[in-house]
Amino acid sequence: MNAGVDPAPILELSAVSKRFGSGIEALAAIDLSVARGEFLSLVGPSGCGKSTLLRIIAGLAPPSAGNRRLTVDHAPGRIGFVFQDPTLMPWSTVTQNILLPFRIAGQRGAEPRERALAALRAVGLAGFENAYPHQLSGGMRMRVSIARALVTDPDLLLLDEPFAALDEFTRLQLNDDLLRLWTERRPTIVFVTHSVFESVYLSTRIAVMTARPGRIAADITVNLPQPRARETRMSPSYGAICERISALLADAIRT
Amino acid sequence: MNGESSLWLRVGAPVLVGAAFLALWQLAVRLSGVPVYILPAPSDIATSLWVDGPSLLGSLLVTLRITLAALAAAAVFGGLIALVFSLSRIIEISFFPYAVILQVTPIVAIAPLIIIWIHVAFLALLTCAWIVAFFPIVSNTTVGLNSADRNLLALFRLYGASPAQILWFLRIPTALPYFLAGLRISGGLALIGAVVAEFVAGTGGSETGLAYRILEAGYRLAIPRLFAALFLLSATGIVIYLLLDFVSRRLLRHWHESAAAREEE
Numbered sequence: 001m002n003a004g005v006d007p008a009p010i011l012e013l014s015a016v017s018k019r020f021g022s023g024i025e026a027l028a029a030i031d032l033s034v035a036r037g038e039f040l041s042l043v044g045p046s047g048c049g050k051s052t053l054l055r056i057i058a059g060l061a062p063p064s065a066g067n068r069r070l071t072v073d074h075a076p077g078r079i080g081f082v083f084q085d086p087t088l089m090p091w092s093t094v095t096q097n098i099l100l101p102f103r104i105a106g107q108r109g110a111e112p113r114e115r116a117l118a119a120l121r122a123v124g125l126a127g128f129e130n131a132y133p134h135q136l137s138g139g140m141r142m143r144v145s146i147a148r149a150l151v152t153d154p155d156l157l158l159l160d161e162p163f164a165a166l167d168e169f170t171r172l173q174l175n176d177d178l179l180r181l182w183t184e185r186r187p188t189i190v191f192v193t194h195s196v197f198e199s200v201y202l203s204t205r206i207a208v209m210t211a212r213p214g215r216i217a218a219d220i221t222v223n224l225p226q227p228r229a230r231e232t233r234m235s236p237s238y239g240a241i242c243e244r245i246s247a248l249l250a251d252a253i254r255t
Numbered sequence: 256m257n258g259e260s261s262l263w264l265r266v267g268a269p270v271l272v273g274a275a276f277l278a279l280w281q282l283a284v285r286l287s288g289v290p291v292y293i294l295p296a297p298s299d300i301a302t303s304l305w306v307d308g309p310s311l312l313g314s315l316l317v318t319l320r321i322t323l324a325a326l327a328a329a330a331v332f333g334g335l336i337a338l339v340f341s342l343s344r345i346i347e348i349s350f351f352p353y354a355v356i357l358q359v360t361p362i363v364a365i366a367p368l369i370i371i372w373i374h375v376a377f378l379a380l381l382t383c384a385w386i387v388a389f390f391p392i393v394s395n396t397t398v399g400l401n402s403a404d405r406n407l408l409a410l411f412r413l414y415g416a417s418p419a420q421i422l423w424f425l426r427i428p429t430a431l432p433y434f435l436a437g438l439r440i441s442g443g444l445a446l447i448g449a450v451v452a453e454f455v456a457g458t459g460g461s462e463t464g465l466a467y468r469i470l471e472a473g474y475r476l477a478i479p480r481l482f483a484a485l486f487l488l489s490a491t492g493i494v495i496y497l498l499l500d501f502v503s504r505r506l507l508r509h510w511h512e513s514a515a516a517r518e519e520e
Contacts, residue, residue: 060409076415087406090510091428103424104414132509 009033009071010156010188011057016066017213018052026052028213029066036155039182039189041199043245044209045253050192053214054160057190072155077101080149080187082159086141088133088148094120095129098148119147122181139170143177150181157187161194175201176230183227196245200238201228206245210252217252220245295479303479304486311468311480315487318449318464321377322495325384326445330438332385333392337434340393341400341426351397358390362448366455380452380464387448392437399433400426432511435503442495450488 011034018027026049034040042050055061056068058081072078088097095116096103102112120126123143133141142162149157159178163171179202182189193199199206200222208218222241224232232238277297283289284296291299304311336354340347366383373379403425411421453466463471465484472481 055409058409058413060413076413079413081410081413083406083410085406087404087410089407089425089428091431100410100424101414104411104416104420134510134512 008036010036011071011190012067012069013057014067014069016053016056016063016068018049018056018061019064025213027056027063028215030214030216032207032216034188034190036188037186039191039202039204041191041193041203041206042209043193043196043199043206043249044214045211045249046194048209048211048252049214050194050209051160053209054158054190054192057156058158070156076105077152078155080152080154080157082142082145082149082157082162084161084164086133086138086145088141088144090133093130093132094125094136094144097133097144098151100148101152115151116147119151120144122150122184123147123177137170139166139174142166142174146174146178146181150185150187153185154187157189159189159191161192163198164194171198178202179228196242196249197233200224200241200245201232208245208248208252218248220248292476292478295482299479300482300486303477304483307480307483311465311484311487314463314465314468314484315491318446318453318466318488319491321380321384321449321452321464322446322491324381325388325448326438326442326495328381328385329388329392329441329445330434333389333437333441334396334434336389336393337396337400337430340397341430342422347397354390354393357386362387362451363455366452370452370456376456380449380456383452383455384445384448387451388441388445391440391444392434395433395437395440396430399430402433403429432503432507435499435506439496439499439503442499443492446488446492446495 011032013030013032016027016030016032017025019025030053042053044050052061056063057070058079059068059070060081089100092100095113098116098119099112102108102116117126117129120129123146125140125143125147128136128140133144136144146162149159163174166174175198191199191202203222206220206222207216208220209215210217220241224235224238224241281296281298284294295303340351362383365386369382370376370379373382403421407425408421411425416424449464450466453464454470457467457470465488469481469484469488472478472484
Protein backbone atom coordinates (compact mmCIF):
# COMPACT_ATOMS: atom_id res chain seq x y z
CA MET A 1 0.00 0.00 0.00
CA ASN A 2 1.08 3.54 -0.63
CA ALA A 3 1.88 5.92 2.15
CA GLY A 4 -1.05 8.18 2.93
CA VAL A 5 -3.61 5.52 2.12
CA ASP A 6 -5.97 4.74 4.96
CA PRO A 7 -6.07 0.94 5.16
CA ALA A 8 -9.73 0.86 6.23
CA PRO A 9 -11.67 -0.13 3.10
CA ILE A 10 -14.19 2.32 1.73
CA LEU A 11 -15.63 -0.34 -0.52
CA GLU A 12 -15.82 -4.09 -0.22
CA LEU A 13 -17.32 -6.45 -2.76
CA SER A 14 -17.62 -10.10 -1.83
CA ALA A 15 -18.64 -12.76 -4.36
CA VAL A 16 -20.50 -10.22 -6.46
CA SER A 17 -21.91 -11.67 -9.65
CA LYS A 18 -24.27 -10.34 -12.27
CA ARG A 19 -26.47 -12.19 -14.69
CA PHE A 20 -28.71 -10.19 -16.99
CA GLY A 21 -32.31 -11.07 -17.75
CA SER A 22 -31.17 -12.26 -21.16
CA GLY A 23 -29.15 -14.98 -19.42
CA ILE A 24 -25.78 -13.40 -20.18
CA GLU A 25 -23.41 -13.81 -17.28
CA ALA A 26 -21.54 -10.51 -17.02
CA LEU A 27 -19.65 -10.90 -13.77
CA ALA A 28 -18.64 -14.00 -11.81
CA ALA A 29 -17.74 -13.90 -8.14
CA ILE A 30 -15.90 -10.62 -7.85
CA ASP A 31 -14.03 -10.01 -4.60
CA LEU A 32 -12.62 -6.53 -4.34
CA SER A 33 -11.60 -4.28 -1.52
CA VAL A 34 -10.71 -0.64 -2.09
CA ALA A 35 -8.97 1.42 0.57
CA ARG A 36 -9.73 5.05 1.25
CA GLY A 37 -7.67 7.35 -0.95
CA GLU A 38 -6.70 4.67 -3.45
CA PHE A 39 -6.73 5.19 -7.21
CA LEU A 40 -7.82 1.84 -8.58
CA SER A 41 -8.07 1.12 -12.29
CA LEU A 42 -10.15 -1.69 -13.72
CA VAL A 43 -8.71 -2.84 -17.04
CA GLY A 44 -9.99 -5.64 -19.21
CA PRO A 45 -11.12 -6.56 -22.69
CA SER A 46 -14.23 -4.85 -23.97
CA GLY A 47 -17.42 -6.52 -22.86
CA CYS A 48 -15.82 -7.96 -19.71
CA GLY A 49 -18.31 -6.26 -17.43
CA LYS A 50 -16.12 -3.39 -16.19
CA SER A 51 -18.91 -0.87 -16.65
CA THR A 52 -21.44 -3.21 -15.07
CA LEU A 53 -19.17 -3.59 -12.07
CA LEU A 54 -18.85 0.19 -11.77
CA ARG A 55 -22.64 0.60 -11.87
CA ILE A 56 -22.99 -2.01 -9.13
CA ILE A 57 -20.41 -0.14 -7.03
CA ALA A 58 -22.40 3.08 -7.55
CA GLY A 59 -25.62 1.34 -6.54
CA LEU A 60 -27.14 2.01 -9.94
CA ALA A 61 -27.62 -1.68 -10.63
CA PRO A 62 -28.15 -4.48 -8.09
CA PRO A 63 -25.83 -7.48 -8.13
CA SER A 64 -27.49 -10.84 -8.84
CA ALA A 65 -25.62 -12.36 -5.92
CA GLY A 66 -22.98 -11.31 -3.41
CA ASN A 67 -22.52 -8.28 -1.20
CA ARG A 68 -21.48 -4.71 -1.66
CA ARG A 69 -20.41 -2.79 1.40
CA LEU A 70 -19.77 0.89 1.15
CA THR A 71 -18.54 2.88 4.11
CA VAL A 72 -19.57 6.33 2.94
CA ASP A 73 -22.47 8.43 4.07
CA HIS A 74 -25.70 7.48 2.45
CA ALA A 75 -26.33 11.12 1.78
CA PRO A 76 -26.50 11.83 -1.94
CA GLY A 77 -23.40 13.41 -3.40
CA ARG A 78 -20.90 11.21 -1.54
CA ILE A 79 -20.41 9.28 -4.79
CA GLY A 80 -19.47 11.01 -8.05
CA PHE A 81 -19.91 9.33 -11.41
CA VAL A 82 -18.39 10.26 -14.76
CA PHE A 83 -19.71 8.48 -17.83
CA GLN A 84 -17.97 7.79 -21.11
CA ASP A 85 -20.11 10.53 -22.67
CA PRO A 86 -20.12 13.90 -20.91
CA THR A 87 -23.84 13.32 -20.15
CA LEU A 88 -24.67 17.00 -19.79
CA MET A 89 -28.09 18.60 -20.03
CA PRO A 90 -27.89 20.43 -23.38
CA TRP A 91 -30.54 22.95 -22.35
CA SER A 92 -28.54 24.14 -19.33
CA THR A 93 -25.45 26.29 -19.11
CA VAL A 94 -22.17 24.91 -17.81
CA THR A 95 -22.83 26.37 -14.36
CA GLN A 96 -26.37 25.01 -14.19
CA ASN A 97 -25.06 21.59 -15.17
CA ILE A 98 -22.49 21.61 -12.41
CA LEU A 99 -25.12 22.84 -9.92
CA LEU A 100 -27.32 19.82 -10.65
CA PRO A 101 -26.42 17.82 -7.50
CA PHE A 102 -27.24 20.86 -5.33
CA ARG A 103 -30.38 21.62 -7.24
CA ILE A 104 -31.62 18.06 -6.67
CA ALA A 105 -30.73 18.37 -2.97
CA GLY A 106 -32.77 21.58 -2.83
CA GLN A 107 -29.74 23.75 -2.01
CA ARG A 108 -29.77 27.15 -3.63
CA GLY A 109 -28.05 30.43 -3.11
CA ALA A 110 -24.50 31.70 -3.02
CA GLU A 111 -22.67 28.80 -1.40
CA PRO A 112 -23.48 26.11 -4.02
CA ARG A 113 -22.70 28.67 -6.67
CA GLU A 114 -19.30 29.39 -5.14
CA ARG A 115 -18.52 25.68 -5.08
CA ALA A 116 -19.63 25.27 -8.69
CA LEU A 117 -17.37 28.10 -9.78
CA ALA A 118 -14.49 26.62 -7.77
CA ALA A 119 -15.03 23.23 -9.43
CA LEU A 120 -15.10 24.95 -12.80
CA ARG A 121 -11.79 26.67 -12.05
CA ALA A 122 -10.34 23.37 -10.85
CA VAL A 123 -10.94 21.79 -14.26
CA GLY A 124 -9.58 24.87 -16.04
CA LEU A 125 -12.84 26.19 -17.44
CA ALA A 126 -13.06 29.58 -15.74
CA GLY A 127 -14.75 32.01 -18.13
CA PHE A 128 -17.13 29.40 -19.58
CA GLU A 129 -19.74 29.70 -16.81
CA ASN A 130 -22.56 30.71 -19.13
CA ALA A 131 -21.61 28.64 -22.18
CA TYR A 132 -23.94 25.92 -23.40
CA PRO A 133 -22.55 22.40 -23.91
CA HIS A 134 -22.91 22.54 -27.70
CA GLN A 135 -20.53 25.51 -27.75
CA LEU A 136 -17.74 23.46 -26.14
CA SER A 137 -15.29 20.93 -27.54
CA GLY A 138 -15.46 17.27 -26.53
CA GLY A 139 -12.60 17.67 -24.07
CA MET A 140 -14.18 20.73 -22.46
CA ARG A 141 -17.51 18.94 -22.08
CA MET A 142 -15.71 16.11 -20.33
CA ARG A 143 -14.13 18.66 -17.99
CA VAL A 144 -17.59 19.97 -17.14
CA SER A 145 -18.69 16.43 -16.44
CA ILE A 146 -15.72 15.93 -14.09
CA ALA A 147 -16.43 19.28 -12.39
CA ARG A 148 -20.02 18.17 -11.77
CA ALA A 149 -18.79 14.90 -10.23
CA LEU A 150 -16.32 16.79 -8.02
CA VAL A 151 -18.56 19.63 -6.91
CA THR A 152 -20.01 17.73 -3.96
CA ASP A 153 -16.48 16.74 -2.88
CA PRO A 154 -17.33 13.03 -3.06
CA ASP A 155 -15.58 10.34 -1.03
CA LEU A 156 -15.77 7.95 -3.96
CA LEU A 157 -15.32 9.01 -7.55
CA LEU A 158 -16.25 6.49 -10.25
CA LEU A 159 -15.17 7.05 -13.84
CA ASP A 160 -16.34 4.85 -16.70
CA GLU A 161 -13.84 5.16 -19.59
CA PRO A 162 -14.20 8.93 -19.46
CA PHE A 163 -11.47 9.72 -21.97
CA ALA A 164 -12.07 6.93 -24.47
CA ALA A 165 -13.76 9.18 -27.03
CA LEU A 166 -11.16 11.97 -26.88
CA ASP A 167 -8.12 12.60 -29.05
CA GLU A 168 -4.70 11.61 -27.72
CA PHE A 169 -3.52 15.11 -26.84
CA THR A 170 -6.70 16.01 -24.90
CA ARG A 171 -6.58 12.65 -23.24
CA LEU A 172 -3.03 13.13 -21.91
CA GLN A 173 -3.94 16.57 -20.64
CA LEU A 174 -7.04 15.31 -18.86
CA ASN A 175 -5.00 12.48 -17.35
CA ASP A 176 -2.72 15.07 -15.75
CA ASP A 177 -5.68 17.16 -14.62
CA LEU A 178 -7.31 14.15 -13.02
CA LEU A 179 -4.08 13.27 -11.23
CA ARG A 180 -3.76 16.81 -9.92
CA LEU A 181 -7.36 16.82 -8.66
CA TRP A 182 -6.83 13.46 -7.00
CA THR A 183 -3.66 14.72 -5.31
CA GLU A 184 -5.38 17.89 -4.09
CA ARG A 185 -8.63 16.40 -2.86
CA ARG A 186 -7.78 12.73 -2.37
CA PRO A 187 -11.09 11.10 -3.16
CA THR A 188 -11.03 7.35 -3.63
CA ILE A 189 -11.15 6.71 -7.37
CA VAL A 190 -12.28 3.66 -9.31
CA PHE A 191 -11.39 4.21 -12.93
CA VAL A 192 -12.49 1.97 -15.78
CA THR A 193 -10.31 2.04 -18.89
CA HIS A 194 -9.12 -0.21 -21.66
CA SER A 195 -5.84 1.65 -21.99
CA VAL A 196 -2.96 -0.07 -20.19
CA PHE A 197 -0.75 3.05 -20.38
CA GLU A 198 -3.44 5.27 -18.92
CA SER A 199 -4.11 2.88 -16.05
CA VAL A 200 -0.42 2.56 -15.12
CA TYR A 201 0.18 6.29 -15.31
CA LEU A 202 -2.79 7.16 -13.11
CA SER A 203 -3.31 4.38 -10.61
CA THR A 204 -1.93 3.22 -7.33
CA ARG A 205 -3.44 -0.18 -8.06
CA ILE A 206 -4.74 -2.05 -11.10
CA ALA A 207 -7.24 -4.89 -11.25
CA VAL A 208 -7.04 -6.86 -14.51
CA MET A 209 -10.31 -8.49 -15.52
CA THR A 210 -10.95 -11.52 -17.73
CA ALA A 211 -13.28 -11.72 -20.70
CA ARG A 212 -16.95 -12.39 -19.97
CA PRO A 213 -17.95 -13.48 -17.43
CA GLY A 214 -15.66 -10.93 -15.82
CA ARG A 215 -13.42 -12.04 -12.97
CA ILE A 216 -10.46 -10.35 -11.42
CA ALA A 217 -7.46 -12.14 -12.87
CA ALA A 218 -4.74 -10.08 -11.23
CA ASP A 219 -4.46 -7.32 -8.67
CA ILE A 220 -1.28 -5.26 -9.07
CA THR A 221 0.02 -2.45 -6.89
CA VAL A 222 1.68 0.29 -8.93
CA ASN A 223 4.73 1.46 -7.04
CA LEU A 224 5.66 4.38 -9.24
CA PRO A 225 6.67 7.45 -7.20
CA GLN A 226 4.16 10.21 -6.52
CA PRO A 227 3.43 12.79 -7.75
CA ARG A 228 3.41 11.48 -11.26
CA ALA A 229 4.33 13.75 -14.13
CA ARG A 230 5.09 13.48 -17.79
CA GLU A 231 8.62 12.21 -16.94
CA THR A 232 7.00 9.19 -15.29
CA ARG A 233 6.18 7.89 -18.74
CA MET A 234 9.88 7.89 -19.62
CA SER A 235 11.00 5.86 -16.59
CA PRO A 236 12.04 2.22 -17.05
CA SER A 237 9.81 1.04 -14.19
CA TYR A 238 6.78 2.60 -15.92
CA GLY A 239 7.62 0.60 -19.04
CA ALA A 240 8.12 -2.56 -17.02
CA ILE A 241 4.73 -2.29 -15.31
CA CYS A 242 3.00 -1.53 -18.62
CA GLU A 243 4.59 -4.64 -20.09
CA ARG A 244 3.50 -6.71 -17.14
CA ILE A 245 -0.12 -5.49 -17.26
CA SER A 246 -0.20 -6.02 -21.02
CA ALA A 247 0.96 -9.61 -20.57
CA LEU A 248 -1.64 -10.20 -17.84
CA LEU A 249 -4.31 -8.69 -20.05
CA ALA A 250 -3.30 -10.91 -22.96
CA ASP A 251 -3.60 -13.93 -20.64
CA ALA A 252 -6.94 -12.70 -19.35
CA ILE A 253 -8.33 -12.46 -22.87
CA ARG A 254 -7.13 -15.95 -23.72
CA THR A 255 -8.74 -17.65 -20.72
CA MET B 256 -22.48 28.49 -50.02
CA ASN B 257 -22.32 31.39 -47.57
CA GLY B 258 -25.24 32.46 -45.36
CA GLU B 259 -26.27 35.53 -47.31
CA SER B 260 -26.43 34.01 -50.78
CA SER B 261 -28.26 30.96 -49.40
CA LEU B 262 -30.88 33.26 -47.86
CA TRP B 263 -31.36 35.03 -51.19
CA LEU B 264 -31.71 31.69 -52.88
CA ARG B 265 -34.15 30.36 -50.32
CA VAL B 266 -36.42 33.41 -50.59
CA GLY B 267 -35.74 34.47 -54.15
CA ALA B 268 -36.11 31.15 -55.93
CA PRO B 269 -39.62 30.32 -54.65
CA VAL B 270 -40.77 33.91 -55.27
CA LEU B 271 -39.50 33.70 -58.85
CA VAL B 272 -41.27 30.39 -59.44
CA GLY B 273 -44.48 31.85 -57.99
CA ALA B 274 -44.30 34.98 -60.15
CA ALA B 275 -43.64 32.93 -63.29
CA PHE B 276 -46.56 30.67 -62.45
CA LEU B 277 -48.95 33.61 -61.94
CA ALA B 278 -47.81 35.26 -65.21
CA LEU B 279 -48.33 32.04 -67.11
CA TRP B 280 -51.75 31.60 -65.51
CA GLN B 281 -52.79 35.15 -66.40
CA LEU B 282 -51.58 34.72 -69.96
CA ALA B 283 -53.24 31.33 -70.45
CA VAL B 284 -56.63 32.53 -69.17
CA ARG B 285 -56.62 35.70 -71.23
CA LEU B 286 -55.43 34.01 -74.44
CA SER B 287 -57.73 31.01 -74.24
CA GLY B 288 -60.79 33.00 -73.19
CA VAL B 289 -61.81 30.59 -70.41
CA PRO B 290 -64.88 32.09 -68.70
CA VAL B 291 -64.25 33.59 -65.28
CA TYR B 292 -66.68 31.16 -63.55
CA ILE B 293 -64.48 28.24 -64.65
CA LEU B 294 -61.03 29.68 -63.99
CA PRO B 295 -60.50 33.32 -63.05
CA ALA B 296 -57.22 35.01 -63.91
CA PRO B 297 -54.97 36.10 -61.02
CA SER B 298 -55.97 39.71 -61.72
CA ASP B 299 -59.67 38.77 -61.23
CA ILE B 300 -58.80 37.15 -57.92
CA ALA B 301 -56.80 40.18 -56.84
CA THR B 302 -59.73 42.46 -57.67
CA SER B 303 -62.08 40.24 -55.66
CA LEU B 304 -59.61 40.21 -52.79
CA TRP B 305 -59.66 44.02 -52.82
CA VAL B 306 -63.44 44.39 -53.15
CA ASP B 307 -64.55 41.52 -50.86
CA GLY B 308 -61.52 41.81 -48.63
CA PRO B 309 -63.15 43.45 -45.60
CA SER B 310 -66.02 40.98 -45.40
CA LEU B 311 -63.70 38.03 -46.08
CA LEU B 312 -61.37 39.21 -43.34
CA GLY B 313 -64.31 39.24 -40.94
CA SER B 314 -64.99 35.61 -41.81
CA LEU B 315 -61.31 34.78 -41.55
CA LEU B 316 -61.36 36.11 -38.01
CA VAL B 317 -64.16 33.67 -37.13
CA THR B 318 -62.20 30.73 -38.53
CA LEU B 319 -58.99 31.95 -36.97
CA ARG B 320 -60.59 32.15 -33.52
CA ILE B 321 -61.67 28.53 -33.76
CA THR B 322 -58.27 27.48 -35.10
CA LEU B 323 -56.26 29.21 -32.39
CA ALA B 324 -58.56 28.04 -29.60
CA ALA B 325 -58.32 24.47 -30.91
CA LEU B 326 -54.55 24.73 -31.17
CA ALA B 327 -54.27 26.06 -27.62
CA ALA B 328 -56.54 23.28 -26.35
CA ALA B 329 -54.50 20.73 -28.29
CA ALA B 330 -51.28 22.05 -26.78
CA VAL B 331 -52.63 22.04 -23.22
CA PHE B 332 -54.62 18.80 -23.28
CA GLY B 333 -52.24 17.03 -25.68
CA GLY B 334 -49.36 17.86 -23.36
CA LEU B 335 -51.30 16.76 -20.28
CA ILE B 336 -52.41 13.50 -21.89
CA ALA B 337 -48.80 12.79 -22.89
CA LEU B 338 -47.71 13.57 -19.33
CA VAL B 339 -50.21 11.07 -17.92
CA PHE B 340 -49.10 8.49 -20.52
CA SER B 341 -45.47 8.95 -19.54
CA LEU B 342 -46.23 8.60 -15.84
CA SER B 343 -48.12 5.35 -16.18
CA ARG B 344 -47.23 2.71 -18.71
CA ILE B 345 -50.53 0.93 -18.01
CA ILE B 346 -52.59 4.01 -18.76
CA GLU B 347 -50.60 4.58 -21.94
CA ILE B 348 -51.11 1.00 -23.14
CA SER B 349 -54.80 1.15 -22.26
CA PHE B 350 -55.67 4.47 -23.84
CA PHE B 351 -53.21 5.04 -26.68
CA PRO B 352 -55.16 2.86 -29.17
CA TYR B 353 -58.23 5.05 -28.60
CA ALA B 354 -56.24 8.18 -29.30
CA VAL B 355 -55.20 6.51 -32.55
CA ILE B 356 -58.81 5.59 -33.36
CA LEU B 357 -59.88 9.19 -32.78
CA GLN B 358 -57.08 10.30 -35.06
CA VAL B 359 -57.75 7.93 -37.98
CA THR B 360 -61.52 8.37 -38.01
CA PRO B 361 -62.28 10.97 -40.71
CA ILE B 362 -63.42 14.16 -39.03
CA VAL B 363 -65.94 14.74 -41.83
CA ALA B 364 -67.72 11.58 -40.70
CA ILE B 365 -67.99 12.47 -37.01
CA ALA B 366 -68.44 16.23 -37.33
CA PRO B 367 -72.24 15.97 -37.87
CA LEU B 368 -72.57 13.98 -34.64
CA ILE B 369 -70.52 16.46 -32.69
CA ILE B 370 -72.58 19.31 -34.06
CA ILE B 371 -75.76 17.55 -32.97
CA TRP B 372 -74.39 16.82 -29.50
CA ILE B 373 -72.83 20.20 -28.78
CA HIS B 374 -75.34 23.01 -29.22
CA VAL B 375 -72.96 25.90 -28.92
CA ALA B 376 -71.66 26.30 -32.46
CA PHE B 377 -68.28 27.67 -31.41
CA LEU B 378 -67.67 24.78 -29.00
CA ALA B 379 -68.78 22.20 -31.56
CA LEU B 380 -66.42 23.54 -34.19
CA LEU B 381 -63.66 23.86 -31.60
CA THR B 382 -64.10 20.22 -30.62
CA CYS B 383 -63.86 19.06 -34.24
CA ALA B 384 -60.70 21.05 -34.85
CA TRP B 385 -59.24 19.83 -31.56
CA ILE B 386 -59.80 16.17 -32.46
CA VAL B 387 -57.83 16.71 -35.67
CA ALA B 388 -55.07 18.70 -34.00
CA PHE B 389 -54.31 17.00 -30.70
CA PHE B 390 -52.80 13.71 -31.84
CA PRO B 391 -49.39 14.86 -33.14
CA ILE B 392 -48.81 16.65 -29.86
CA VAL B 393 -49.79 13.63 -27.77
CA SER B 394 -47.74 11.13 -29.74
CA ASN B 395 -44.68 13.37 -30.12
CA THR B 396 -44.64 14.52 -26.52
CA THR B 397 -45.09 10.99 -25.21
CA VAL B 398 -42.04 9.87 -27.17
CA GLY B 399 -40.13 12.92 -25.93
CA LEU B 400 -40.98 12.36 -22.27
CA ASN B 401 -39.71 8.80 -22.58
CA SER B 402 -36.51 9.79 -24.41
CA ALA B 403 -34.50 11.07 -21.47
CA ASP B 404 -30.82 10.11 -21.68
CA ARG B 405 -30.30 6.86 -19.74
CA ASN B 406 -27.05 8.02 -18.19
CA LEU B 407 -28.60 11.31 -17.09
CA LEU B 408 -31.42 9.31 -15.52
CA ALA B 409 -28.83 7.20 -13.68
CA LEU B 410 -27.10 10.37 -12.51
CA PHE B 411 -30.37 11.85 -11.22
CA ARG B 412 -30.99 8.63 -9.28
CA LEU B 413 -27.44 8.70 -7.92
CA TYR B 414 -28.07 12.18 -6.51
CA GLY B 415 -31.34 11.04 -4.98
CA ALA B 416 -33.74 12.90 -7.28
CA SER B 417 -37.46 12.41 -6.69
CA PRO B 418 -39.73 11.35 -9.58
CA ALA B 419 -41.11 14.90 -9.65
CA GLN B 420 -37.59 16.33 -9.99
CA ILE B 421 -36.74 13.86 -12.75
CA LEU B 422 -39.91 14.90 -14.54
CA TRP B 423 -39.37 18.61 -14.11
CA PHE B 424 -35.58 18.88 -14.59
CA LEU B 425 -35.05 16.08 -17.09
CA ARG B 426 -38.06 14.60 -18.84
CA ILE B 427 -39.92 17.81 -19.64
CA PRO B 428 -36.88 19.65 -21.07
CA THR B 429 -36.03 16.53 -23.10
CA ALA B 430 -39.59 16.47 -24.45
CA LEU B 431 -39.70 20.17 -25.38
CA PRO B 432 -38.33 19.81 -28.95
CA TYR B 433 -40.68 16.88 -29.58
CA PHE B 434 -43.63 18.87 -28.27
CA LEU B 435 -42.73 21.84 -30.45
CA ALA B 436 -42.40 19.63 -33.55
CA GLY B 437 -45.86 18.26 -32.76
CA LEU B 438 -47.18 21.78 -32.27
CA ARG B 439 -46.00 22.85 -35.73
CA ILE B 440 -47.87 19.96 -37.31
CA SER B 441 -50.93 20.63 -35.18
CA GLY B 442 -51.03 24.30 -36.23
CA GLY B 443 -51.82 23.34 -39.80
CA LEU B 444 -54.15 20.54 -38.72
CA ALA B 445 -56.17 22.84 -36.44
CA LEU B 446 -56.88 25.10 -39.41
CA ILE B 447 -57.87 22.13 -41.58
CA GLY B 448 -60.07 20.81 -38.77
CA ALA B 449 -61.77 24.17 -38.34
CA VAL B 450 -62.46 24.47 -42.06
CA VAL B 451 -63.79 20.93 -42.38
CA ALA B 452 -66.06 21.42 -39.38
CA GLU B 453 -67.41 24.68 -40.87
CA PHE B 454 -68.08 22.92 -44.14
CA VAL B 455 -70.18 20.36 -42.30
CA ALA B 456 -71.86 22.80 -39.97
CA GLY B 457 -72.89 25.36 -42.58
CA THR B 458 -73.65 28.73 -41.09
CA GLY B 459 -74.44 27.28 -37.71
CA GLY B 460 -75.24 30.75 -36.37
CA SER B 461 -74.92 34.40 -37.14
CA GLU B 462 -71.16 34.37 -37.65
CA THR B 463 -69.82 32.68 -40.74
CA GLY B 464 -66.31 31.42 -41.12
CA LEU B 465 -64.19 31.42 -44.23
CA ALA B 466 -65.11 27.84 -45.12
CA TYR B 467 -68.76 28.74 -45.41
CA ARG B 468 -67.85 31.71 -47.62
CA ILE B 469 -66.06 29.28 -49.95
CA LEU B 470 -69.17 27.07 -50.16
CA GLU B 471 -71.39 30.08 -50.67
CA ALA B 472 -69.14 31.54 -53.38
CA GLY B 473 -69.19 28.15 -55.10
CA TYR B 474 -72.99 28.01 -55.12
CA ARG B 475 -73.18 31.50 -56.56
CA LEU B 476 -70.47 30.84 -59.12
CA ALA B 477 -68.51 33.75 -57.63
CA ILE B 478 -65.35 31.86 -58.44
CA PRO B 479 -62.91 34.79 -58.02
CA ARG B 480 -64.20 35.26 -54.47
CA LEU B 481 -63.82 31.53 -53.85
CA PHE B 482 -60.19 31.80 -54.92
CA ALA B 483 -59.72 34.91 -52.81
CA ALA B 484 -61.02 33.06 -49.74
CA LEU B 485 -58.82 30.11 -50.57
CA PHE B 486 -55.83 32.42 -50.84
CA LEU B 487 -56.58 33.88 -47.41
CA LEU B 488 -56.83 30.39 -45.90
CA SER B 489 -53.48 29.29 -47.33
CA ALA B 490 -51.84 32.53 -46.24
CA THR B 491 -53.22 31.98 -42.73
CA GLY B 492 -51.86 28.45 -42.66
CA ILE B 493 -48.44 29.69 -43.74
CA VAL B 494 -48.42 32.47 -41.14
CA ILE B 495 -49.38 30.02 -38.38
CA TYR B 496 -46.59 27.70 -39.43
CA LEU B 497 -44.00 30.47 -39.60
CA LEU B 498 -45.04 31.81 -36.21
CA LEU B 499 -44.78 28.40 -34.55
CA ASP B 500 -41.46 27.79 -36.28
CA PHE B 501 -40.20 31.12 -34.98
CA VAL B 502 -41.33 30.37 -31.42
CA SER B 503 -39.76 26.93 -31.60
CA ARG B 504 -36.43 28.33 -32.79
CA ARG B 505 -36.44 30.99 -30.07
CA LEU B 506 -37.06 28.42 -27.36
CA LEU B 507 -34.46 25.94 -28.62
CA ARG B 508 -31.80 28.24 -29.99
CA HIS B 509 -29.34 27.67 -27.16
CA TRP B 510 -29.17 23.96 -27.32
CA HIS B 511 -31.11 21.96 -29.85
CA GLU B 512 -29.61 20.82 -33.14
CA SER B 513 -32.72 21.83 -35.06
CA ALA B 514 -32.26 25.45 -34.01
CA ALA B 515 -28.50 25.69 -33.50
CA ALA B 516 -27.09 23.99 -36.60
CA ARG B 517 -27.54 26.94 -38.94
CA GLU B 518 -25.18 29.34 -37.23
CA GLU B 519 -22.18 27.07 -37.85
CA GLU B 520 -22.60 27.00 -41.64
